Amino acid sequence: MLIFYNIFITLYSWAVRLVASWNPKAHEWVAGRKNWATTLSNQINQDHPWIWVHCASAGEFEQGKPVIEQLKQTYTRHKILVSFFSPSGYAAGKKYKHADAICYLPLDTPKNSKQFLDIVQPQLVIFIKYDYWYHYLKTIANRNIPLLLVSAIFRESQPFFKWYGGLHRKILTFFSHLFVQDASSKERLQSIGILNSTVSGDTRFDRVAAIAKNFTEVTHIESFIADAKVLVAGSTWSDDEKMIQEALANQNHLKAIIAPHEINAAHVDDLLKLFPNAVKYSEAEKKEVCQYQVLIIDNVGMLSRLYYYADITYIGGGFNKSGIHNTLEPAVWGKPVLFGPNYQKFKEARDLIQQKAAYTVTNAAELTQTLKALLEDEELIKKAAFLLKIMYRNRKVLQKQF
DSSP: OHHHHHHHHHHHHHHHHHHTTTOHHHHHHHHTTTTHHHHHHHHOOTTSOEEEEEESSHHHHHHHHHHHHHHHHHOTTOEEEEEESSHHHHHHHTTOTTOSEEEEOOOOOHHHHHHHHHHHOEEEEEEESOOOOHHHHHHHHHTTOOEEEEEEOOOTTSGGGSTTOHHHHHHHTTOSEEEESSHHHHHHHHHTTOOOEEEOOOTHHHHHHHHHHTOOOOTTHHHHHTTSEEEEEEEEOHHHHHHHHHHHHTOTTEEEEEEESOOOHHHHHHHHHHOTTEEEGGGGGGSOGGGOSEEEOOSSSOHHHHGGGOSEEEEOOTTSTTOOOOSHHHHTTTOOEEEOSOOTTOHHHHHHHHTTSEEEOSSHHHHHHHHHHHHHOHHHHHHHHHHHHHHHHHSOOOOOOO
C-alpha cells in the first residue's frame, strides 16, 4: 500500500502545479513551498527548544489555538512552530502572535520529512484533528519524539476501519497518544487495537469561550443593522451565497452580513454583483451603511465576533464535499444555526439538529421558509438559543494535559 501512497503524493504534486497556472489557491500552495528549507531555517533558532504544531487549514488552526496558548504558558523556554497544509490556514495563521515561526508543510516524502525534522529538531509534535502524513509521522516516531493527536474524531466510514486500511492503521501506531472528541471515537480505536487514547472533548469549545469572554465590538456593525433583524452568514461558498440571495429577495425586512470563505477581490466583486444592495466592510466608514441590505466582510479575523450581532446565523460549506464550517462560534452566543445538507460527519452539528437548536436547508425555498418561521415566532429563536447554551455549557472541553 505504501507504494500507492507514494505514487498518489507524486501525482498530487504534479496536479497542483498544473492547476497553479490558473488557480490562485493552487498557485499560493506551490509558491508557499518554494525554497521551503531555506525559509524554514531562517526562522528556526536552536538557542531555544521547539514544539511543532501542525494544522491542516483554518478550521484546525482554531482548534489548535487553545493548545498553543496553553503550551506558551506552560513551557516558557520553548518556541512554537505552526505549520499548515492549505493556503487558507497559512493566511489565517501568519500574523498569529503566539507562534514564533509559521510555515507551509512541505510535500510528504521521506526526504522532506527528514530534512524538515533536521531543521526544527522539535521536542514535542502535535497534530490537530487529522492530516495523517505517513512519512512525517513515521520519521517523528522513529526519532522517539513525543507525538500527540488532539481533538481527533473517528467515524466508521473512515479507512482505518476498512479491510483496505492497513496503511492508515499503521499511521495511528506512530502517535504517542491520541486525544479524541468523544467516547465512540475511543471505542472505534480500541476495536482496531489502538489503546492509547483519551476522551478530552473538542478544543474549539475552549477557543469560542475565550472569544466570548474577551469580546470587543466591531465598528460599523450596529450602524448597519439599525433596527432590522440580521442574518450573519459565515464561511460561505458560492452555493450558499446564491441560496441566501434568493431568500433575501423574499425578506426585504431582513439584513445580512456575509463573511465569505474566500475574500479575494474577484470573489468580493462577484458578491457585489450578486447582491446589488450591498456594501463592502472596508468602505463602511465612507458610506451610510444603514441604507444597504447586505454587508460583505472583505477581511479576516472578525467572524467569531460578528455572530454576537445576529438574530439567526448561517454556516457555509454544507454544499461542499468537505462539509460545513464551525458551528460552535455562533453556539457560544446562543444563536440559532442554519446550514446546508452536508453536515453528517460533524458531531456537534448532528447534536444541534437533534436538539432543534439548528436547522438544515437544501435550497432557497427551504431557507426562506425557515427564516420566515424563525422571524415570525420569536419563541423558536429563544428556544434554540436556550438549547445552544445548555449544550455548550455541558460539553466536555480539553483538560490541560500538557
